[in-house]
Structures are given as C-alpha cells and as structure tokens.
Amino acid sequence: MKSLAELAALREKAKAEVNLRNNGEDKIRVVVGMATCGIAAGARPVLAAFVEEADKRQLKNVMITQTGCIGICKLEPVVEVYVPGQEKVTYVKMTAEKAVKVVTDHLINGQVVSEYTIGTEQ
Amino acid sequence: MNIVRAHILVCRGTGCSSAHSEEIFKRFEEELKAQGMADEVKMIQTGCFGLCELGPIVVVYPEGAMYTRVTPDDVSEIVSEHIVKGRIVQRLLHTEKDSAEVVADLSKTKFYEKQTRVALRNCGVINPENIDEYIAVDGYEALGRVLTEMTPEEVIDIITKSGLRGRGGAGFPTGLKWKFASAPAPVKYVCCNADEGDPGAFMDRSVLEGDPHVVLEAMTIAGYAIGAHQGYIYVRAEYPIAIHRLQIAIKQAREYGFLGDDIFGTGFSFDIELRLGSGAFVCGEETALMTSIEGNRGEPRPRPPFPAVKGLFEKPTILNNVETWANIPRIILNGADWFASMGTEKSKGTKVFCLVGKINNTGLVEIPMGTTLREVVEEIGGGIPNGKKFKAAQTGGPSGGCIPASLIDTPIDYESLAAIGSIVGSGGLIIMDEDTCMVDIAKFFLQFTMDESCGKCSPCRIGTKRLYEMITKITEGEGTLEMLDEMEELCHHLQKNALCALGQTAPNPVLSTLKYFRDEYIAHVVDKRCPAGVCTKLLTYEIDPAKCKGCTLCARNCPADAISGKVKEVHVIDKSKCIKCGVCMSNCKFDAIVKK
Numbered sequence: 001m002k003s004l005a006e007l008a009a010l011r012e013k014a015k016a017e018v019n020l021r022n023n024g025e026d027k028i029r030v031v032v033g034m035a036t037c038g039i040a041a042g043a044r045p046v047l048a049a050f051v052e053e054a055d056k057r058q059l060k061n062v063m064i065t066q067t068g069c070i071g072i073c074k075l076e077p078v079v080e081v082y083v084p085g086q087e088k089v090t091y092v093k094m095t096a097e098k099a100v101k102v103v104t105d106h107l108i109n110g111q112v113v114s115e116y117t118i119g120t121e122q
Numbered sequence: 123m124n125i126v127r128a129h130i131l132v133c134r135g136t137g138c139s140s141a142h143s144e145e146i147f148k149r150f151e152e153e154l155k156a157q158g159m160a161d162e163v164k165m166i167q168t169g170c171f172g173l174c175e176l177g178p179i180v181v182v183y184p185e186g187a188m189y190t191r192v193t194p195d196d197v198s199e200i201v202s203e204h205i206v207k208g209r210i211v212q213r214l215l216h217t218e219k220d221s222a223e224v225v226a227d228l229s230k231t232k233f234y235e236k237q238t239r240v241a242l243r244n245c246g247v248i249n250p251e252n253i254d255e256y257i258a259v260d261g262y263e264a265l266g267r268v269l270t271e272m273t274p275e276e277v278i279d280i281i282t283k284s285g286l287r288g289r290g291g292a293g294f295p296t297g298l299k300w301k302f303a304s305a306p307a308p309v310k311y312v313c314c315n316a317d318e319g320d321p322g323a324f325m326d327r328s329v330l331e332g333d334p335h336v337v338l339e340a341m342t343i344a345g346y347a348i349g350a351h352q353g354y355i356y357v358r359a360e361y362p363i364a365i366h367r368l369q370i371a372i373k374q375a376r377e378y379g380f381l382g383d384d385i386f387g388t389g390f391s392f393d394i395e396l397r398l399g400s401g402a403f404v405c406g407e408e409t410a411l412m413t414s415i416e417g418n419r420g421e422p423r424p425r426p427p428f429p430a431v432k433g434l435f436e437k438p439t440i441l442n443n444v445e446t447w448a449n450i451p452r453i454i455l456n457g458a459d460w461f462a463s464m465g466t467e468k469s470k471g472t473k474v475f476c477l478v479g480k481i482n483n484t485g486l487v488e489i490p491m492g493t494t495l496r497e498v499v500e501e502i503g504g505g506i507p508n509g510k511k512f513k514a515a516q517t518g519g520p521s522g523g524c525i526p527a528s529l530i531d532t533p534i535d536y537e538s539l540a541a542i543g544s545i546v547g548s549g550g551l552i553i554m555d556e557d558t559c560m561v562d563i564a565k566f567f568l569q570f571t572m573d574e575s576c577g578k579c580s581p582c583r584i585g586t587k588r589l590y591e592m593i594t595k596i597t598e599g600e601g602t603l604e605m606l607d608e609m610e611e612l613c614h615h616l617q618k619n620a621l622c623a624l625g626q627t628a629p630n631p632v633l634s635t636l637k638y639f640r641d642e643y644i645a646h647v648v649d650k651r652c653p654a655g656v657c658t659k660l661l662t663y664e665i666d667p668a669k670c671k672g673c674t675l676c677a678r679n680c681p682a683d684a685i686s687g688k689v690k691e692v693h694v695i696d697k698s699k700c701i702k703c704g705v706c707m708s709n710c711k712f713d714a715i716v717k718k
Contacts, residue, residue, distance in 0.1 A: 001385060003386060004267065004386070007266050010254070011257050011258055014254040014255065016125060017258055020126070020184050034206060047127070050127075055126075063184050066127075
C-alpha cells in the first residue's frame with residue numbers, strides 16, 4: 001500500500017462486494033416474478049441473464065431480486081423495473097435476450113423498451 | 123468482482139458455530155450448487171450479530187431478512203422459497219416478544235433499534251476473513267490519513283479530545299496513556315489485551331471474530347502515534363476462531379502492505395505478532411500480561427513504574443483492550459467531536475455489554491454511555507424470562523458489584539456505577555432474577571477469584587481464601603453475625619493491600635451484596651434459611667399431604683431412596699437420607715413437593 005489514492009481505488013472495487021448489504025434508496029430495483037407460473041414460463045434464465053449482464057457491465061446501482069406472482073400469469077415471465085423517482089415499468093413475456101436489451105437500454109441509458117412492456121399486450 | 127443478486131450471511135461466531143452454523147453454511151453451498159445458483163448468490167460468513175439467544179442466525183440481502191434459530195434442515199426451504207421464489211420464510215423470522223408482529227428486517231427489531239454500534243459496526247456485516255470487505259467499509263482509511271496527513275501529536279490530540287477511556291475495565295483515558303508513552307525512546311511496544319476472562323463476557327472475542335482488521339489498523343495507528351514498530355496481541359488460546367481470523371487478517375494486511383515496511387509510502391514500519399495465553403484470569407491484568415508475553419509465569423508486578431514508562435521488555439508500552447482499539451479508526455475518520463457527542467459528560471462514546479443470565483435476549487449489545495440499566499434490561503434485553511422479577515445485575519464480572527432492582531434507573535457509565543459500588547468493567551452484564559441467591563452468587567465469584575489468584579501477594583492469596591471459607595460457612599448455615607463484620611473488614615484490607623487489580627477488586631461482589639442484600643445474609647445466618655431456595659444445605663424438601671396423590675413417581679426417581687409411601691397414599695421424605703437434588707420436585711405432577 002503506497003498511497004491513499006491506491007486505497008481509494010481498491011475500496012471502489014471492493015464496494016461492489018458489499019453494496020448489496022446497504023439498503024440504499026437510490027438503487028434501481030429489478031424485480032423478477034418467480035412464483036410457480038413465472039418459473040414455469042422461464043423466469044430463471046431471465047433472472048440469470050439480468051444478473052450476468054449487470055455483472056458484465058458492473059452496474060453497482062442495480063439490485064436484482066425476485067418476487068411472487070403478480071397476477072397476470074398468462075404474461076409471465078414478468079419483470080418490473082423501479083427507477084427511483086419514476087413510475088415503475090412492467091415488462092412481460094420476457095426472455096434472456098430481452099433482458100439483455102432492458103439492461104442496456106433501460107438500466108443504463110434510461111430508455112424504456114416500450115415494445116416489451118405490458119401496454120403492448122393489451 | 124462478481125455482481126450477484128443476493129448475499130446470504132451466516133454467523134460464524136463462537137455461539138452460532140457451536141449450534142452448527144458451519145454445517146448450515148456448507149448446506150447452503152451444496153443447495154445453491156444443486157439449484158444451479160452458485161454464481162448468482164454469494165455466501166458470506168460473518169462475526170457475531172449480537173443476538174446469540176436466537177442463533178444460529180442467517181441474514182439474506184437485499185431484503186435484509188433475518189432468520190433465527192436456523193437448523194441445517196431449514197436450509198433447503200430457505201433456498202427453494204426465498205432464493206428461488208423470493209418468498210421470505212415467515213416461520214423462521216424473529217417474532218418480537220409480546221407482539222404478534224413478525225420482523226423481517228433485523229435493524230428494525232427492538233434489540234437493535236436502541237443500540238448504537240461503533241465498536242461492533244462491522245460485526246455481522248462483513249466477512250472477517252476478507253480484507254477487501256473491510257476496505258469497502260472504509261477500512262485502513264484512518265491509517266492512511268494518519269500516516270500521510272497527521273503528525274503523531276495530532277493523533278494523540280484527537281484521541282485525547284474524543285474522551286475515549288479504556289474499555290477493559292479501569293476506564294483510564296486512552297489519549298493520556300498514549301501521551302505518557304510518547305516520550306522519546308529507541309524501542310517501544312504496542313499491545314492488545316485480548317485476554318478476556320470474566321465469566322459470561324465475550325465482547326472482545328466477538329470483535330476479533332467479526333472484525334479483526336480493525337484491531338490491526340488501530341494498533342498500527344498507535345504505533346505511529348508513540349513511535350513503536352512492533353505490536354503484540356495477547357489472545358487466549360480458548361478462542362480458536364478469533365485466533366484463526368487474526369492470523370488470516372495479519373497475513374492479508376502484510377500482503378496488502380498495511381503491516382510491514384514503508385506503509386503508505388511514508389517509511390513507517392510496523393508489524394504485529396500474536397501471543398497465546400493459556401487462560402489465566404490474572405493475565406488480563408496489564409503487568410501480568412506483559413510478563414507472560416516476555417515468556418515468564420504470568421504474575422503482576424508493582425506499579426509504578428507504569429507500562430507507559432517501563433512495560434514490555436522494560437520498554438515504554440501501551441496496552442489497550444480490544445474494544446478500545448475498535449473505536450480508534452472511527453474516531454480518526456469521524457473526528458473527536460463526533461465521538462464526544464455520544465455518552466455522558468465524563469464517559470464518552472458507547473460501550474459493548476454481554477447481556478447474559480436471566481434475560482430473554484441473551485447477546486451482545488452496544489449502547490451509548492449513560493443508557494439506564496432499565497432500558498438495557500427491559501427494552502433491549504426483552505425482560506426476564508418466565509414472568510420472573512428482576513432482582514439484580516452484576517456488572518464487571520468477578521471484579522464488579524451488583525446493582526439491585528431499586529437502582530435499575532442508574533445510568534451505565536464509569537462515574538454512576540462507581541458511585542454505587544460497582545464498575546463498568548470489561549462489559550459482562552449478568553442479569554439475576556428472584557431465584558438467584560445473592561450470597562451464593564458472591565460465593566461463586568469469590569471461588570473464581572480465589573482459584574485465579576496467582577499467589578504472588580498474600581493479601582490476595584490468603585484473603586480470598588479466608589473470605590471464601592467464611593461465605594461458605596454462611597451458605598451452610600454455620601455463619602455468625604460477627605462473621606459479616608469480619609468479612610467486611612477483610613474486604614477493605616484486600617482492596618487496600620493487594621498487588622494488582624485482581625485482588626483489589628475481588629471483594630467487590632461481597633461488599634456490594636452485603637450492602638444491598640444484607641437481609642439475605644442475615645436470613646442465612648440467623649434464620650438458617652436461603653430465601654431464594656438455592657443454598658442446598660439450608661433447604662428441606664417436604665411433601666404436602668394435601669396435594670400428594672400417592673402416584674409413587676417421586677419415590678421411584680429418588681436417587682437416594684429417601685422417599686417412602688404406598689400407592690395412593692401420602693408419601694414422606696426421610697430428611698436424613700435426602701440429598702436435596704430436587705429430582706422429586708421436578709418430577710411431581712401435582713406440585714406436592716415444597717422446597718423450604
């Protein structure tokens with residue numbers, strides 16, 4: 001250890017490791033419906049894709065978690081994205097490929113991928 | 123660095139480890155692997171969460187859900203419900219006493235809400251075996267700033283201004299101690315007292331197990347402040363998990379260059395070694411501890427010269443307790459004013475207590491100085507189990523005194539406790555209910571200090587022995603009222619004449635129980651009766667003829683064949699044969715056996 005700057009750089013890197021344990025209000029929450037209906041419709045690969053993509057891009061302000069049945073089982077897998085201060089966005093009939101696009105467009109660039117949202121189904 | 127979606131924290135402190143938390147940890151790993159989720163969920167072992175009563179404890183983030191009393195068999199349910207489906211397993215959550223509310227988030231429980239965690243801030247939060255996690259929570263930042271931006275005088279100044287006092291028991295101002303040791307000398311030492319010996323106290327162990335790097339960082343800071351280059355941690359061999367984690371921490375700190383030569387490129391060098399103690403209570407006394415590090419038999423030596431002048435290997439030495447060290451980096455980072463804003467006028471900051479005995483929430487609590495005993499017992503501790511009444515609390519273990527129920531509103535700080543004849547001590551807080559005999563408890567502590575007396579000075583070696591003999595006679599109904607006065611006189615003699623703190627404080631339990639519970643002593647001496655029903659020599663077991671149904675259960679279970687009687691007839695205990703084991707009483711289904 002040679003300087004405070006070196007320590008600060010190390011800390012930034014290490015923070016990703018423990019970030020999940022501070023329940024910060026400023027984080028984007030990605031919630032994947034993982035009830036029986038969601039899992040049967042393929043929610044597992046969707047969840048895995050979100051985690052993998054977030055890791056690849058080192059998105060430290062994103063929290064990926066899961067929830068039960070939202071109630072629209074025919075549109076599963078359902079994923080909801082909560083950006084602080086904004087209305088939640090509900091994506092339906094998700095796949096691993098779609099998840100990657102949601103990460104790049106929505107989570108990183110703030111552009112809702114409207115063609116995947118629940119509005120297109122109704 | 124992998125980003126994962128969930129963290130599963132399993133407590134691997136000594137308490138939870140003894141309740142199979144290692145197996146729980148392994149089962150989680152297996153189960154996650156079987157479900158193909160090993161890459162997206164991270165397993166972390168932590169130090170003590172503090173709520174040992176409810177261990178083993180597992181916390182799952184991001185929800186922060188705290189599962190209590192987890193068994194290895196619960197693991198697959200937590201994985202398949204919580205981790206796979208996101209459904210928190212309600213059955214395993216902590217339920218607040220006297221309320222139907224199930225609390226999922228541990229920081230919202232009554233136990234944690236009232237606490238202020240400074241020394242314990244990382245315990246149960248980070249993985250103690252991973253230096254990166256310590257760095258992520260600002261670890262070694264204080265050391266970096268001290269070495270690159272502050273002079274040694276400024277470091278001592280900030281510690282002095284913070285008002286931090288030794289957490290090992292005596293409460294000596296830490297900054298002053300450092301100042302004494304800062305006089306120029308070619309070789310100096312920094313020591314850490316981790317020889318925690320009070321029965322029922324485990325705060326130092328918990329810090330070492332949960333956050334070992336904080337001690338290394340603080341000792342290095344002290345090394346810079348006084349100009350020492352070598353540190354020793356004296357830790358008892360009975361703490362294998364703490365030792366293991368300290369060894370890992372020292373190795374990691376050396377690899378990262380937080381220990382060794384040219385730390386932070388400043389040319390300052392410092393290293394730390396472990397010394398294992400074999401568990402003698404007297405080695406927690408500073409001069410005895412240093413004698414033991416030197417390789418000699420652990421016996422105290424007279425002070426002065428104080429260690430700051432002539433300590434380890436006759437060189438100026440500072441010796442601080444684990445918890446004291448754990449406060450140092452935070453004081454450097456947050457400033458003296460921040461620390462001094464907590465606590466009372468003369469007792470600053472927080473203190474860790476081990477809440478044990480007759481209390482619902484057994485565990486580790488950290489409270490601002492000046493919190494009242496009532497808040498600790500009734501709010502944080504959740505009250506006394508089985509609807510019993512609070513009778514007294516013992517602070518400071520065998521060196522401390524008792525606080526009776528009438529003084530439950532006493533604020534816990536150095537001055538207030540000293541004023542009522544007790545001490546803050548290292549932090550043991552033993553809660554006693556109405557079933558505790560105060561004479562017996564004083565006898566218990568005396569037996570401890572008598573056994574642990576090193577024998578070097580006669581006041582302690584002989585004094586504790588004579589005191590123990592007298593108190594034993596009292597508990598056996600052979601005491602006299604004169605004996606009480608004799609005991610008091612001998613106690614004062616010990617306080618004045620013993621060589622070290624062990625002997626000087628050994629009479630405290632006797633004196634304080636004599637002061638607050640003299641009526642119990644008198645009941646033992648005059649009425650030959652133990653009001654709490656503990657001292658077996660003074661007890662008699664009898665069968666209430668009105669309640670006895672003649673079921674023969676007591677007679678069949680009596681190990682001494684002291685009970686006779688026919689089926690469906692009233693039974694009788696032969697008092698000459700009775701060994702007062704109480705088996706009959708615990709077996710009787712009709713509450714017919716009475717203890718007098």
